Amino acid sequence: MAGRKVLIVYAHQEPKSFNGSLKRVAVEELSKQGCSVTVSDLYAMQFEPRATRNDIVGCLHNSEEFDYGMETSEAYKRGGLSSDLIEEQKKVQEADLMIFQFPLYWFSMPAIMKGWMDRVLVQGFAHEFPNCYDSGLLKNKLALFSFTTGGSKEMYAKGSINGDIRYLMWPMQHGIMHFCGVKVLAPHICFAPKYVSEEKRKDMLIAWAQRLKTLWKEEPINCSPEWYFK
C-alpha cells in the first residue's frame, strides 16, 4: 500500500462534524500506511457546482447554441478547461483510489459533490464512447463511497419504506464510477450517527480505521443490476 495515491473528495461544511472525523481518520490511517493522500474539501474550496460557459477558457466551438458536454470535451482536447477543473482532473489522474465522503442528501450526494462529478468527469478525460463502463478511461482506479445517513439501518432495509440502500447507490456507483471504468469497493455507511451515543460514534470511527487497514486486499463489488436489485 505504501506509495499508493488516494484522493478524498469531501463534502461537509463543518470540520467538527462526524463526516469531518471520518475524513480525518482516513487521512491519518492511509498516511500511516505510507499512502500519499490528497483532500478536495469542496465547501472549503467553495467548489463551483454549476456547469456553465465559465468552464471553457477562450472561444466556444459553437457559440450559437451552447452545448456543455460538447464544449467541455472540445476544451479538454485543446487544454482549454478552467483551471479548477484541470486541477481536479490532475488529482483524479494520479489517484489509485478515490474516496467520496459526504452526508446523504435526498438519497444522493450533496449538490456540491454532484457538481464535482458533472464538471470534472469530462468526455475525453473520463470516458469517450465506446470507452465506457469496463473500458472507461479511468480504469485501474478504485472508488469508495463513504457516507452518513439520517435514517437508521432498519429504515434502509429491503422491504422497508426507504428501500434497500443499494437501490440509491445505483446512479453513483454504476452510473458514474462504473461508467468511467472505475472499480467500486463496497460502500462504507454510517447509519444515523446523529442519533447514537458518543460511544457508538467512536466505535464507528474505529471500524472505519480498521476497514482501511485491509482495504487494498478487498475485491470490487459486482456493479450489475443483479447485485443491486436482487
Place this chain on the structure above:
Amino acid sequence: MAGRKVLIVYAHQEPKSFNGSLKRVAVEELSKQGCSVTVSDLYAMQFEPRATRNDIVGCLHNSEEFDYGMETSEAYKRGGLSSDLIEEQKKVQEADLMIFQFPLYWFSMPAIMKGWMDRVLVQGFAHEFPNCYDSGLLKNKLALFSFTTGGSKEMYAKGSINGDIRYLMWPMQHGIMHFCGVKVLAPHICFAPKYVSEEKRKDMLIAWAQRLKTLWKEEPINCSPEWYFK
C-alpha cells in the same frame, strides 16, 4: 385545469436547446389551458446549489458546530431563511404541479437542480417526521420529471448496460418527491434528441404538448420498490 398553478423548475444553460423547447412547449400549452405558470430558470437565476451558512439570516442556533439541516429547519420556523429560498418555497407552496425539466447528467439531475432540492425542501416546510412519505407536508401536489438523455431507449431497457431507466428515477421520485408527500406522475423522457432527425425532434415536442392536454386526468405512479424494480 383553468386556474391550476404550475411551477416549472428548469435547468439548461441554452434557451435554444431541446430542453429549452420542451420548457417553452409546456409554458404555452399549460397557459392555453388557463393555468398560471411560473418558471424557475435556474441557470438564468444563477441559482446557488451549495448548502451553506449563507442560507441562514442572522445568528445560528448552534454556532459551535454547524449542522445545515438543523439550522435551516430552525431558520424556517423563525422566518430566517435567505430570500432566494423563501422565494422558491412560495412558488412551491402555491403550485398544484411541479415540472422538473433537465438533461440527465450522470443518471441524475444536474447539480444546480440537486441544489434546488437540497436547499428549498427544508425540514418543517416540506417534511417533518413523522410527516413524510404519504403524509409529507407537500401532499396534494403533483410532480413530473421531464428529461432528455444522451443514450438511446434501448440502452436504458431492462437487461441492457444502463439498466432499466426506472432504477435511476428511484432517488428523485421516491427519495425526494414521495418523501415530501408529493404524488408523482409518470416521467416524460425524450431519449437521445441530439442523435435523431429534426423531424423526430419536432414529433417529440408535439408528443409532449399532446400529453399535457390530458395531464390532469392522469393517475400518479405507484412509488414503491415493486414498481421500480419489478
